[in-house]
Amino acid sequence: MKNLSLLLILAALHVPAILLAQENIGKERPKxxxxxxxxxxxxxxxxxxxxxxxxxxxxxxxxxxxxGIAMQKMQDGVWRLDKQQLGSDxxxxxxxxxxxxxxxxxxxxxxxxxxxxxxxxxxxxxxAELYKTQSVPHGTMIKQWYPSALNKAExxxxxxxxxxxxxxxxxxxxxxxxxxxxGDEDAWPTLGRVAQIMDNLIAAGxxxxxxxxxxxxxxxxxxxxxxxxxxxxxxxxxxxxVGTGDMESSFMEIVQFVEKNYRVKxxxxxxxxxxxxxxxxxxxxxxxxxxxxxxYVGLFSAAFRINDKVKRxxxxxxxxxxxxxxxxxxxxxxxxxGKTDFLYQTGVDFRKRLDxxxxxxxxxxxxxxxxxxxxxxxxxxxxxxxxx
Amino acid sequence: MKNLSLLLILAALHVPAILLAQENIGKERPKxxxxxxxxxxxxxxxxxxxxxxxxxxxxxxxxxxxxGIAMQKMQDGVWRLDKQQLGSDxxxxxxxxxxxxxxxxxxxxxxxxxxxxxxxxxxxxxxAELYKTQSVPHGTMIKQWYPSALNKAExxxxxxxxxxxxxxxxxxxxxxxxxxxxGDEDAWPTLGRVAQIMDNLIAAGxxxxxxxxxxxxxxxxxxxxxxxxxxxxxxxxxxxxVGTGDMESSFMEIVQFVEKNYRVKxxxxxxxxxxxxxxxxxxxxxxxxxxxxxxYVGLFSAAFRINDKVKRxxxxxxxxxxxxxxxxxxxxxxxxxGKTDFLYQTGVDFRKRLDxxxxxxxxxxxxxxxxxxxxxxxxxxxxxxxxx
Numbered sequence: 123m124k125n126l127s128l129l130l131i132l133a134a135l136h137v138p139a140i141l142l143a144q145e146n147i148g149k150e151r152p153k154x155x156x157x158x159x160x161x162x163x164x165x166x167x168x169x170x171x172x173x174x175x176x177x178x179x180x181x182x183x184x185x186x187x188x189x190g191i192a193m194q195k196m197q198d199g200v201w202r203l204d205k206q207q208l209g210s211d212x213x214x215x216x217x218x219x220x221x222x223x224x225x226x227x228x229x230x231x232x233x234x235x236x237x238x239x240x241x242x243x244x245x246x247x248x249x250a251e252l253y254k255t256q257s258v259p260h261g262t263m264i265k266q267w268y269p270s271a272l273n274k275a276e277x278x279x280x281x282x283x284x285x286x287x288x289x290x291x292x293x294x295x296x297x298x299x300x301x302x303x304x305g306d307e308d309a310w311p312t313l314g315r316v317a318q319i320m321d322n323l324i325a326a327g328x329x330x331x332x333x334x335x336x337x338x339x340x341x342x343x344x345x346x347x348x349x350x351x352x353x354x355x356x357x358x359x360x361x362x363x364v365g366t367g368d369m370e371s372s373f374m375e376i377v378q379f380v381e382k383n384y385r386v387k388x389x390x391x392x393x394x395x396x397x398x399x400x401x402x403x404x405x406x407x408x409x410x411x412x413x414x415x416x417x418y419v420g421l422f423s424a425a426f427r428i429n430d431k432v433k434r435x436x437x438x439x440x441x442x443x444x445x446x447x448x449x450x451x452x453x454x455x456x457x458x459x460g461k462t463d464f465l466y467q468t469g470v471d472f473r474k475r476l477d478x479x480x481x482x483x484x485x486x487x488x489x490x491x492x493x494x495x496x497x498x499x500x501x502x503x504x505x506x507x508x509x510x
Numbered sequence: 511m512k513n514l515s516l517l518l519i520l521a522a523l524h525v526p527a528i529l530l531a532q533e534n535i536g537k538e539r540p541k542x543x544x545x546x547x548x549x550x551x552x553x554x555x556x557x558x559x560x561x562x563x564x565x566x567x568x569x570x571x572x573x574x575x576x577x578g579i580a581m582q583k584m585q586d587g588v589w590r591l592d593k594q595q596l597g598s599d600x601x602x603x604x605x606x607x608x609x610x611x612x613x614x615x616x617x618x619x620x621x622x623x624x625x626x627x628x629x630x631x632x633x634x635x636x637x638a639e640l641y642k643t644q645s646v647p648h649g650t651m652i653k654q655w656y657p658s659a660l661n662k663a664e665x666x667x668x669x670x671x672x673x674x675x676x677x678x679x680x681x682x683x684x685x686x687x688x689x690x691x692x693g694d695e696d697a698w699p700t701l702g703r704v705a706q707i708m709d710n711l712i713a714a715g716x717x718x719x720x721x722x723x724x725x726x727x728x729x730x731x732x733x734x735x736x737x738x739x740x741x742x743x744x745x746x747x748x749x750x751x752v753g754t755g756d757m758e759s760s761f762m763e764i765v766q767f768v769e770k771n772y773r774v775k776x777x778x779x780x781x782x783x784x785x786x787x788x789x790x791x792x793x794x795x796x797x798x799x800x801x802x803x804x805x806y807v808g809l810f811s812a813a814f815r816i817n818d819k820v821k822r823x824x825x826x827x828x829x830x831x832x833x834x835x836x837x838x839x840x841x842x843x844x845x846x847x848g849k850t851d852f853l854y855q856t857g858v859d860f861r862k863r864l865d866x867x868x869x870x871x872x873x874x875x876x877x878x879x880x881x882x883x884x885x886x887x888x889x890x891x892x893x894x895x896x897x898x
Contacts, residue, residue, distance in 0.1 A: 289771070
């Protein structure tokens with residue numbers, strides 16, 4: 123057994139056949155690295171597609187991502203789009219090749235957003251440094267199933283525990299962090315970069331060590347697509363649970379599970395709840411319906427009632443519940459909204475209602491709209507204010 | 511606030527812009543569901559690509575996946591490949607459109623294999639039922655970092671704990687499960703379907719509840735690509751740690767971490783180690799070098815020495831160590847190999863060596879070669895024999 127030859131055989135044959143094919147038929151194929159991200163966030167894209175007629179990059183930083191920006195065809199069959207000056211963020215993109223939406227075959231880093239898969243990359247400097255895995259102590263990410271009386275089945279959640287949780291005996295506070303209509307228990311951990319943000323804020327002394335619980339807010343599912351007994355089904359944006367009040371009404375079963383299974387502090391001073399869009403709606407109704415349960419509330423681009431024809435106890439007596447929340451010593455009611463968010467007016471109306479009942483809130487208005495870019499930044503703003 | 515209109519606005523605007531674009535420009539675009547998997551595993555593929563000249567499906571079940579099978583263009587701009595009769599397995603595929611390798615835009619279920627991303631689907635009946643999330647109690651999947659003296663840094667591992675672990679006080683046995691040269695701590699959990707296989711075998715009473723530890727066997731990395739401080743870098747198949755002996759030499763730091771942090775039984779009768787390809791090589795040297803540590807060893811398409819110019823203590827006295835392993839009461843030394851595996855002769859030579867030293871093993875020869883299809887099936891064969 124010759125070591126070098128074995129090594130080469132291993133290297134050659136363990137690799138998927140399609141790769142081999144690329145190597146065999148691609149002797150004159152140029153080597154592609156895409157995207158290329160410079161230190162100061164000038165981005166270049168490349169795609170080898172010698173037969174293509176029209177190729178676009180569709181990036182979520184563009185004014186019209188659906189139209190995208192055309193790439194230029196070079197003599198070597200490589201299409202290029204260069205010198206995109208971007209900022210400090212996580213960016214998503216795809217290509218459109220002769221009308222077909224494709225992922226960048228040179229970039230294995232992909233993330234599902236609702237029912238599409240996007241390539242992503244992370245810019246340098248600024249807030250984006252919080253979205254990267256850094257050389258700091260790392261918390262643990264857990265995919266766990268809890269018994270749900272509502273579903274009469276186990277439901278799946280993601281839990282972040284901070285560095286040192288396993289070896290400590292200290293009890294920790296808990297942030298319940300809820301996704302939007304297009305999300306599930308995998309949304310905040312992937313697009314939301316929760317593990318990275320929490321690790322980095324905690325390492326910098328900007329956030330208290332805490333547990334972050336990310337449940338699945340679609341009560342018609344027990345888990346994210348592909349992770350339940352429904353298998354690999356085509357994802358529809360709208361699910362029948364939306365607006366029914368089931369999530370809000372049953373939420374305390376999640377709190378009870380967490381407080382039984384994790385080493386946590388159990389008072390309202392050590393519980394926070396926050397959510398984006400539909401999850402913001404969930405958060406405001408859950409926290410009002412349980413007015414002595416959460417001293418910290420975060421509403422990120424929050425919706426209000428999603429279907430106000432539904433009558434549920436969790437939606438009743440809302441103003442009275444808000445007053446109880448305030449009277450019970452609420453410490454932070456934080457609202458983040460983008461100037462161009464389609465829910466902007468919903469936010470205006472909601473804050474008038476808070477003013478009318480005398481609930482004190484902190485309002486943070488940002489550029490941009492209903493985007494993960496904002497929700498990550500809202501999380502970065504919100505978390506350092508918790509449990510102080 | 512009208513409930514229905516808000517719902518529609520939410521539904522319309524929360525969804526990525528690219529989708530909207532597809533809906534807007536695609537009024538005459540046919541609705542695509544791809545792949546379609548019938549109950550008896552007849553598979554159909556569809557791709558909308560009206561401008562394309564030549565389209566192939568490249569499936570890992572095909573004789574020549576790199577060449578693939580040509581799709582037929584229909585009048586509506588949809589390419590079709592129908593009536594692929596498959597079996598009971600998890601299958602991977604991509605398309606090639608005019609020479610460009612793409613993922614199926616209608617199938618969000620994707621998995622990275624080394625440095626390519628594939629779509630996947632799961633057939634019905636037979637062993638593939640073990641690869642699906644079923645309505646059975648579910649274990650917990652944990653991504654955790656452990657302190658490594660070797661790397662002088664934290665390294666990332668995946669840990670499966672069986673249903674009921676959190677609420678029980680029982681100590682459990684541990685299977686250490688190692689990946690191949692192209693893998694990392696995410697390989698067995700994704701392509702290997704470990705959570706599903708373990709949940710289903712345990713629910714059927716075919717496997718003892720056990721903890722499964724899946725570390726990262728590339729000591730030049732602390733975590734899988736995209737999960738370390740190296741960020742989103744282009745993945746090379748070969749990493750400089752391969753064949754150095756670092757993984758084998760440092761392995762007991764993983765065992766020590768697990769036994770300190772999980773509620774486990776600590777004798778050799780309650781430890782198993784198994785791995786595929788390079789991980790098989792790791793498993794056989796680790797178990798021999800620590801001959802009183804693992805009563806169960808599994809070698810799946812195992813390599814032997816990957817670079818035999820390297821001199822390390824962990825590779826020394828191998829025959830003597832094998833004899834000690836046997837003398838210490840080894841309970842199962844299980845070897846799985848495919849008839850067309852490029853390491854087949856390596857396996858023949860290795861078994862002669864075992865015969866020469868008198869180590870008793872179980873040999874399982876299967877159809878096929880160096881594939882995840884075999885490794886999943888070997889796991890299904892191996893796990894029920896553990897800790898009995």
